Amino acid sequence: MRSKSSKHFKITLIGAGNVATQLGLALIKSHHQIIQVYSKRKQSASKLGKLLNCDFTTSVKKINTDSDIYIIAIKDDAIEELSKTLQLSDKIVTHTSGSISMEALLPISKKYGVFYPLQTFSKNKNADFKNIPICLEASDVATLKTLNELAKSISNNVQKINSDQRKTIHLAAVFASNFSNHLYTIASGILEQKKLSLDILKPLIEETAFKIKNNHPEHMQTGPAIRGDKKIMDRQLKLLSNDKKLQIIYKLMSQSIIDSSNQNKL
């Protein structure tokens, strides 16, 4: 439950993609006021404005100056571009990116910070922010305090993370999430070739992610590589003989599993 004393902030959302949408919904749910949504694409801006029941604009110049906090949730590349035109002098401005430095916001305001929700967001699936880690960083103590108040109103897992740590976390997230998801795609492709559906693997995929909740993944490793089962690995490589790229991934990942296991034995 939110403490009764927690503030309700006036917020402007800059961006109308998955992160802006899910964040906007969570903020409204915690009784903050979304004043305005900006997106350079009119359709996106108007759609999110409607969803969040607020004003929208497609012009940087028309971004209002009435909000307490401006949350920039646009593509990493676009942040630098935006910082050339947006001026908010003493308003708090944050971005939500895992890999952009906090200082990228310096041209926009003297009070700036990072509000990085560590999750993969979809358009069609509402996120439950309570368990989503929010990584905070700020230019000064007062800004950090405000961002902390905002973050805690939607999540039970708020952490102070500096830019260096955040970049490391983002890199690790690419391996653990983006690359894993691609492995699911590869698995699906392998199955489809034999007219089988990924459905049969879904309980396994879920359990694999679940198991590491209370166990180090290194101790949960199973499969032919960790068993050193060369026969099976050779047989599986043969099954992939019509796809050289998958063979390379198979070899590389298997070797990496064998290497980490050997490292532990040393």
Place this chain on the structure above:
Amino acid sequence: MRSKSSKHFKITLIGAGNVATQLGLALIKSHHQIIQVYSKRKQSASKLGKLLNCDFTTSVKKINTDSDIYIIAIKDDAIEELSKTLQLSDKIVTHTSGSISMEALLPISKKYGVFYPLQTFSKNKNADFKNIPICLEASDVATLKTLNELAKSISNNVQKINSDQRKTIHLAAVFASNFSNHLYTIASGILEQKKLSLDILKPLIEETAFKIKNNHPEHMQTGPAIRGDKKIMDRQLKLLSNDKKLQIIYKLMSQSIIDSSNQNKL
């Protein structure tokens, strides 16, 4: 709920590892009778015998002949070895392997089959078999019927899968589960170098696995590679400059994500 008419089988478990243990527990729960456990390692045999409240042996010659079904859950390599010494003439014998042909059991009995539970099993974590797909294959219709009855008594997801399909499923499982788990290990290592814990990524890992329940993973792909964000990819590769192996994995997986996305555009 189990139907009242379902049979209770007498079962011998050959093997005492994760699969044998979890399968044994599930079978007892469904009121089947485990007659005996075999393992060549006395400690394992005795431990599982105690857990399942049944006899145990470490000698292939002393494997009883009173059971209806013999389930071989040992390492793939050991199945062939065992088939040279074990003789069960007309008893039903099955193995639980994803990659060994059903015919490997031919020397043991004329009634043989495969009982392949598609899950990753741990010693310390009891498996809920209800949702675990069990892939069945059998030498003859009567044997398949019996195995089907046994499988359905513990799982709601029983499928007839031939050896060829099963090998494909096992290969896909290596990508989706074994390799994903290794990516979690890699992510953990990256974080540990900066004294950060994998805990911060766990909600993301869970959501990544959850998202594909109702969506094709290809449509759920996020991250710098699918966005074609070369700046971030170059920056992340630089962060990995002290680990050539991780750089290669990063490049290969990113390129594979880009390739699949381009393929879809064609």
